[in-house]
Amino acid sequence: MNSRPPQTSPRAPTIIELLDALVGLGHLKPLHRDEIAARAMQQRAHLQRQRLAARFHGAEAHEPTDAEVIASFHFPLATDASDHLDEDRVVEVQARMMGVPYAHIDPLKLSPDLITSTVSRPFARRHCVVPLESGDGTIRVAMADPFDETLVDELERITGRRVEALMASRKAIQKIITEVYGFQSSVTAAEEQVRGGSKGPAQPGVDLGNLEQYFRLKKVDEIEATDRHVVNAVEYLLHYAFDNRASDIHVEPRREEGVVRMRIDGVLHEVYRIPKVVLPAIVSRIKMMSRMDVAERRKPQDGRIKTAAGAAGGEGREVELRVSTLPAAFGEKIVLRIFDPEQILVDLPDLGMYPEELEAYERFIARPNGLLLVTGPTGSGKTTTLYSTLRAIATPQVNVVTIEDPIEMVVEEFNQVAVQHKIDVTFPTMLRTFLRQDPDIIMVGEIRDAETAEYAVQAALTGHLVLSTLHTNDSPSTIVRLRELGVDKFLVNSTLVGVVAQRLARKVCQNCKVEETLTADQVALLEIPMRGGRPPELKVARGEGCPRCRGTGLFGRTGIFEVLDVTDGVRRLVAEEADAASIARQARADGMRTLREVAVHKLAAGITSFNEVVRVTVQEESR
Ligand SMILES: [Zn+2]
DSSP: OTTSOOOOOOOOOOHHHHHHHHHHTTSSOHHHHHHHHHHHHHHHHHHHHHHHHTTOOGGGGSOOOHHHHHHTTOOBOSSOTTSBOOHHHHHHHHHHHHTOOBOOOOGGGOOHHHHHHHSOHHHHHHHTEEEEEEETTEEEEEESOTTOHHHHHHHHHHHSSEEEEEEOOHHHHHHHHHHHHHHHHHHHHHHHHHTTTOOSOSSTTOOOOHHHHHHHHHHHHHSOTTOHHHHHHHHHHHHHHHHTTEEEEEEEEOSSEEEEEEEETTEEEEEEEEETTTHHHHHHHHHHHTTOOTTOOSSOOEEEEEEEOOTTSSSOOEEEEEEEEEEETTEEEEEEEEEOHHHHSOOGGGGOOOHHHHHHHHHHHTSSSEEEEEEOSTTSSHHHHHHHHHHHHOOTTSOEEEEESSOSSOOTTSEEEEOBGGGTBOHHHHHHHHGGGOOSEEEESOOOSHHHHHHHHHHHHTTOEEEEEEOOSSHHHHHHHHHHTTOOHHHHHHHEEEEEEEEEEEEEOTTSEEEEEOOHHHHHHTTOOOBTTBOOOOEEEEEOOOGGGTTSSEEEEEEEEEEEEOOHHHHHHHHTTOOHHHHHHHHHHTTOOOHHHHHHHHHHTTSBOHHHHHIIIIIHHHO
16 A cells, blocks of 8 residues: 655645736736735635634634635636636646646536545545545545645555545535535435434345335335435535536436436436435425425426525525426436526626617617517527516516416516416416506516417507517517417507517537637538638637536527517518518618527637537527
8 A cells, every 4th residue: 555656745836926827827817916915814814713703613614725815805817707716726726836636526427425435524524535536446536635645644544545636625625525425424314214223225135016115115104204314415405406507406216226317508417326215205305395295196296496595505595496296117206497596587788699689679678668579499598588678677666567387487576477277367368457457567478379469469559568479480480470370460560669589509618618610511501601702711619528517518508689670671561461581681681680690600709619509590490
């Protein structure tokens, strides 16, 4: 075990050297370096006092590191003001200066089993270590201080393997410890309870025949959904999802065990495996939180959970989860869809419109009456646009009412009604009722039939601003669709103020983007006009994949908007009952940029990728 060559630990850079390196690498502005240098000592003392006041125990009461001090200033990155210089980035630079490998910790690549079976939680917490992977007689360990030889020796003794030490920030390591040990130990404790206190299979040879399931049922019932360990496990699961920007959590029963998967930026990742005996309790707990009938296991159910994404995430913003169950072959499967208000309610300029489009859109919504339509396929961000718009115009002086199917997110300022066909609460019946409720602004989830279209237009005609969505591909064809729904062309002309078609495109990860030039074929596929008889040389960005984007090369999403202004020219064509192509030509002559044109703009600006532009403007349109 002592084959490790004795190494003399390199001198850690001073905080000034570190700050200079951060400026040199373009992470920090010289102005901010000077400010940190001048106030570092004061800030360190301040952080230390804060910690003592919060009565952090054990390792967490350590003296603040240089990286922690620098990160606590929250200065924006010199290269990207929307992001700030965090502890991880500082430690990465520190590691580079000391010639030690830096560990990008990707929670989804970790093995909870390896971590919890290698070191105990108190040990991991006290020494700030987390095992990453093992193989070939070695084990890679992320450590806050990779030069702590005593600790490395101790780890080699415990694991019987050669330790390869990597450097990571204290914050990143402590977060993993909380999540992994928190979830794992809760599940293990719950499992032990089911198995009657003894760890390991207390019922050897038990498989999942019906007989055994019946036999086990009683045992499983001993562990209640209100059991502290189960409650904790579900809490950890939710925090983990919020921290990793997951949009959906899938809890799935398999033949031998339960599997938890999470969708992040559109891709499902397996996160945890749960012993089969604990799964029903976890499922019951989630059902209980969603106010479902816990005893009903054979019928699909749906419900909601409203929760504060605080604690692990930081600020206590409210997050809504829509939960549904499905009785599958090996038990109930649960899917939790996460509705984060930060994603659904944004400031209008953050939707992703270019200034020209935003200017036209703001003109539409400033109107006291009229019909504004947002169109696009499912998952194109229509809800975000409508909710964000409503919030932008909902002042205490106006009455906003909505009829939705279903309510995507509950917002206090809106008076929201959910469609319930059984009791005749539908789009058209509610529209009629609304008119007696003195509304100023009405939002109708979707116009899908002639009756709804008729009432929506009536409301717009009688002095209300009506917002709704339609299921069409682009904005010109929306006008034609209104006519097909039986709306008189004169009514279209006197009510319609604008149409917005939209798509959501994933953005290129700024952390791993590289430049590339589109091939002639790619340029042709996007129908980009030739220049001087040749396809233009178009430089675009592509993400190579890094831990931040989990190897996808994409991070976050942006809206692509086609904003059609109902100009005099467009009105004339509506009166002539012209087709969508003619309306499109006129709208473009009047300044409209098509979805494709706007998407190509975002491609050329390095915001989104070629594949995304093809996905949202070529594939979706040909459907
Ligand atoms: Zn990346």
